[in-house]
Amino acid sequence: MKKSSEMNMTNETFLLLFLISFVIILFLLFYINKRHILIKTILEFMQDYKRGNMGSLLMIKDESIIGELAMSIVKVLEKTEQQLFEAEEKTRMIEATLRGMSDGLLVTDIKGTIILANQTLKRLLGINITPEGKDIIEIIRDRALVEIFRKAMDTWEILTEEVSISINEKVMYLLVTAVPMYRPTSITGIVFTIQDITRLKRLEEVRKDFVVNVSHEIKTPLTAIRASAETLIDSNLYNDELSFKFLNMIKSHSERLNTLVEDLLVLSRIELGDMPIEKNRFNIEDAIDTVILTLKEKANSKGLSVKKELPGEPVIINADKDKVIQILLNLFDNGIKFTEKGYVKIGAENKAKGVKRLFVEDTGIGIPKSHLDRLGERFYRVDRARSRELGGTGLGLAIVKHLVSAHSWQMTIESDYGKGTIVSIYAN
Ligand SMILES: Nc1ncnc2c1ncn2[C@@H]1O[C@H](COP(=O)(O)OP(=O)(O)OP(=O)(O)O)[C@@H](O)[C@H]1O
Ligand SMILES: [Mg+2]
Structure with missing residues (x-):
């Protein structure tokens, strides 16, 4: 009797254990299958994405690690898509800019x-x-x-x-x-x-040609007026003081206009490349003497002394002599014009590395610092009225600047307002 009840107990336990194991296995199978489905969904989504179907959605509501993985994948892909969109926008923008x-x-x-x-x-x-x-x-x-x-x-x-x-x-x-x-x-x-820049170039050429043409047109009648006035003055045909005064006025104004036209022509020729630089070696003293000879009287008539400063050894430069004389004449003329008392000095010296310095120095009115940068622009004058009164048109320094750069030289202007000015040219 006891044995049969013990047997019943063992069977029941066995059955129970079997049932529990069966439930566990069922649960595990269900769990594994669910994971499998989740992973498969993610894989299908990724494959879809790879094929370019960006619109499909990955909707997984699962709090397990696989759910988290799915969420991370979605976030990364969203970010990539945003960056891709921004890059495409930029490319479109650049393409439009390049086209335009x-x-x-x-x-x-x-x-x-x-x-x-x-x-x-x-x-x-x-x-x-x-x-x-x-x-x-x-x-x-x-x-x-x-x-x-x-x-x-x-x-x-x-x-x-x-x-x-x-x-x-x-x-x-x-x-x-x-x-x-x-x-x-x-x-x-x-x-x-x-x-x-073809159009710009053409316009520039038209402008340059215009100056040359106009200058030539003005020159002919001007020469005739000047010559007539001079003939009348010389022939004593006028019979009163007033006629003499007016004839002289015609003469001096036509001379002024003539200088202006000559300067404009020189500038235009330089710009058009019509004035080639012909270099030769020469002693700068020759050029300096020519300048002094030309302008000494003008300086002396104002009570100014003329000084020349050269070292013991000769200063030889390789340059276009006529152009160097033109540069120095303009600078020396400025020195005389803008100096009331004292001296105007012209000279040269040998510097290191074969560089020669040519200079013109005066004890005149000087130039305020604020004007120094603009000197050399056509028609630029510090005191327009005063310069005009002195017979200047403001083209002298522009010519100097062009001729200096045509030689590939450097020019500096140092000035002490009220005390004087030094213009130096560094020739190499
Ligand atoms: N040595 C100087 N001292 C003081 N001012 C000067 C001197 N040199 C030039 N300047 C100033 O620079 C301006 C321009 O000089 P620039 O030689 O070009 O013209 P300009 O002498 O007035 O006329 P132009 O030389 O055409 O007869 C002058 O009007 C003057 O104001
Ligand atoms: Mg001048």
């Missing part, structure tokens, strides 16, 4: 392979194939332009140069600017901008 640019733009890598060329560049240079990916030399045929590109790639410096090219027998003037592209440690390429 009135300047040509060309970007190359360090080997000269074209990375980008905008519409304007293709139009300007008459390119009708896709230049991207090709070598710059293959695409750009003009030698002068290729030279600039080469120079930019050799120097890796910011470069601005003017060049004239001929496309389909049409001459064009271009302003080319090259700017290297840098990474923190290296150069990755060059950005070229090309501006069509």
Whole structure:
């Protein structure tokens, strides 16, 4: 009896254990299956995304680690999509800017392979194939332009140069600017901008030609008026003091106008390149003596003394002698005009490294500091009324400045207002 009840107990326990195990297994199977479904959903979503279907949604409401993973994936993808959208916006903006640019733009890598060329560049240079990916030399045929590109790639410096090219027998003037592209440690390429300055150039030429033409037109009647006045004065045909006064007025004004026209012509010729610099070696003392001889009387008549300062050894310069005399005449004339008492000195000295300094010094009215920068601009005068009274038109220093830079020399003006002025030219 006891044995049979013990047997019943064992069977029941066994059944219970079996039931518990069965439930656990069922639960585990259910749990694993749920995870499997979740992972499969995530994978399907990722594959969808990879195929470019960005619109599908990943909706997983699960607080397990897989739910968290799904949430993180969604967040990362959302962020990526936002960045992608912003990058596309920027690209669209850059593309619109490049299309709308009135300047040509060309970007190359360090080997000269074209990375980008905008519409304007293709139009300007008459390119009708896709230049991207090709070598710059293959695409750009003009030698002068290729030279600039080469120079930019050799120097890796910011470069601005003017060049004239001929496309389909049409001459064009271009302003080319090259700017290297840098990474923190290296150069990755060059950005070229090309501006069509043909119209500007033509206008400039018209302006220069205009000055030359007008000057010539004015010169002829002016010479006639001046010659007539001089003849009348010399022939004593006038019979009263008033006629004499007016004739002299005509004469002096026509002389003034003549100087103005001459100066304008000189300036225009320099600008047009009609006055080439012909260099020769000569002793500067010769030029200085010519200047003193020409202007000594003018200085003495104002009670000014004329000084000449030269070192023991000769100062030899290699320059266009006539132009040097013109420079020194203008400077010496200014010294006399703007000095009431004291002296006007002209001289030269040998400096280090073969540089020669030519100078004109006076003890005159001086120039206020605020005006120094603008001296040398056409018609610029510190005291317009006073300068005009002294017979000046404000072109003298402009001519000097042009002639100095035509020799590739430097000029400095130092002035102590009320005490005097020193103009120095450094010739090398
Ligand atoms: N040595 C100087 N002392 C004081 N002022 C000067 C001197 N040199 C030039 N300037 C000032 O600079 C201005 C410009 O000089 P610039 O020689 O160009 O003209 P200008 O002498 O008045 O006329 P132009 O030389 O055409 O006859 C002068 O009007 C004057 O105001
Ligand atoms: Mg002058």
